[in-house]
Amino acid sequence: MAKIVCVLYPDPVDGQPTIYPRDDVPVLDTYPGGQSLPTPHALDFTPGQLLGSVSGELGLRAFLEGLGHVLVVTADKDGPSSTFERELVDAEIVISQPFWPAYLTADRVAKAPNLKLAITAGIGSDHVDLQAAIDGGITVAEVTFSNSISVSEHVVMMILSLVRNYIPSYQWVVRGGWNIADCVSRAYDVEGMTVGTVGAGRIGSAVLRRLKPFDVDLHYTDRHRLPDDVETDLGLTYHDSVQSLVAVCDVVTINAPLHPETEGMFDDDLIGSMKRGSYIVNTARGKICDRDAIVRALESGQLAGYAGDVWFPQPAPSDHPWRTMAHHGMTPHVSGTTLSAQARYAAGVREILECWFERRPIRDDYLIVDGGRLAGAGAHSYSPGDATRGSEPTP
Numbered sequence: 109m110a111k112i113v114c115v116l117y118p119d120p121v122d123g124q125p126t127i128y129p130r131d132d133v134p135v136l137d138t139y140p141g142g143q144s145l146p147t148p149h150a151l152d153f154t155p156g157q158l159l160g161s162v163s164g165e166l167g168l169r170a171f172l173e174g175l176g177h178v179l180v181v182t183a184d185k186d187g188p189s190s191t192f193e194r195e196l197v198d199a200e201i202v203i204s205q206p207f208w209p210a211y212l213t214a215d216r217v218a219k220a221p222n223l224k225l226a227i228t229a230g231i232g233s234d235h236v237d238l239q240a241a242i243d244g245g246i247t248v249a250e251v252t253f254s255n256s257i258s259v260s261e262h263v264v265m266m267i268l269s270l271v272r273n274y275i276p277s278y279q280w281v282v283r284g285g286w287n288i289a290d291c292v293s294r295a296y297d298v299e300g301m302t303v304g305t306v307g308a309g310r311i312g313s314a315v316l317r318r319l320k321p322f323d324v325d326l327h328y329t330d331r332h333r334l335p336d337d338v339e340t341d342l343g344l345t346y347h348d349s350v351q352s353l354v355a356v357c358d359v360v361t362i363n364a365p366l367h368p369e370t371e372g373m374f375d376d377d378l379i380g381s382m383k384r385g386s387y388i389v390n391t392a393r394g395k396i397c398d399r400d401a402i403v404r405a406l407e408s409g410q411l412a413g414y415a416g417d418v419w420f421p422q423p424a425p426s427d428h429p430w431r432t433m434a435h436h437g438m439t440p441h442v443s444g445t446t447l448s449a450q451a452r453y454a455a456g457v458r459e460i461l462e463c464w465f466e467r468r469p470i471r472d473d474y475l476i477v478d479g480g481r482l483a484g485a486g487a488h489s490y491s492p493g494d495a496t497r498g499s500e501p502t503p
């Protein structure tokens with residue numbers, strides 16, 4: 109019998125929905141490039157329903173209790189007296205979502221001697237101190253690709269929203285105005301701009317593919333160069349450093365994981381080397397950007413706009429400066445948790461758990477840390493080390 113502690117975001121303020129805007133979500137055959145979707149033996153939920161909140165339980169309760177395991181689901185995750193920290197002490201498995209991260213710090217790992225598996229319901233496992241997981245022999249797995257396309261759609265939406273000044277224009281309508289000059293004095297076309305991505309993995313390359321029809325000049329940097337035919341097909345320019353990339357871009361989108369190489373990457377110096385009036389869209393992780401450097405650059409006009417859905421910490425405090433800074437298009441961390449994405453990552457979590465309990469290998473694509481080292485997707489996209497100290501701000 110295993111104890112599984114699952115940390116999910118709170119239910120909607122009016123309770124779990126009883127009716128949804130649509131009756132179904134599209135059924136996908138494969139991910140781009142051929143990776144297969146999750147393949148659990150069965151599902152105990154209806155795709156398209158809210159699974160990522162506490163009452164949704166990722167659709168796992170019947171399955172886990174049917175095997176005799178104990179499932180604890182909570183949104184109470186921060187501080188030493190939180191339900192998460194109390195329940196962690198005898199847990200074998202922790203499940204958490206990046207949208208509402210249960211920061212699994214080295215301290216917390218030390219308090220959980222039975223902990224063997226940390227599953228990210230989604231993508232991006234930086235809320236786990238990966239060095240502590242490496243040192244402690246804890247397996248870390250995530251549902252690779254489950255929401256990469258979801259995020260790429262959000263990135264394209266935010267690029268268009270910022271450059272075309274959509275949000276202020278919408279607000280003029282809501283306020284009863286018809287202030288065309290106010291709306292358009294910050295509005296441009298994306299056509300002809302230079303757009304670059306930091307990271308051209310699953311999300312970054314999907315953003316590039318989606319932007320190609322907008323007739324923009326596409327650039328990227330990544331520690332792995334894309335195949336020649338992809339570069340040719342999309343007309344990509346490769347940069348071997350982020351400095352070289354940002355110097356030529358009008359719009360930069362960040363799609364690399366948070367790890368020691370990327371933490372604090374967008375600081376005053378790097379932002380200062382961008383073209384005046386550039387835009388940044390960051391749906392990767394909040395700590396890749398220096399919080400106050402972003403605010404300063406928006407105030408000075410060095411940046412014309414900043415949007416994204418990732419913050420530090422999460423949930424962001426009500427006085428977080430990104431809520432009120434100039435020319436921003438921030439949302440809470442939602443891009444990867446559409447109802448469509450939830451169905452995929454809930455199925456992927458179930459697949460990982462089935463593998464775990466049946467002592468079958470977890471797919472390599474899902475592994476971040478295994479056997480005391482970065483493994484699978486983690487070895488490809490992360491560097492070892494303690495990127496974040498879990499819940500502490502970047503020094």
Ligand code: NAD
Nearest residue numbers: 231232256307309310311330331364365369391392444489
């Ligand atoms: P991926 O592993 O397919 O791609 C990540 C890419 O980043 C890889 O190609 C890797 O080589 C590259 N990279 C790593 N370090 C780099 C560096 N220093 N400079 C440039 N490139 C570097 O992962 P993905 O599915 O594309 O997701 C990327 C990240 O996006 C996740 O790790 C996560 O942090 C974030 N994400 C956010 C959401 C959301 O809801 N906002 C959802 C999913 C993922």
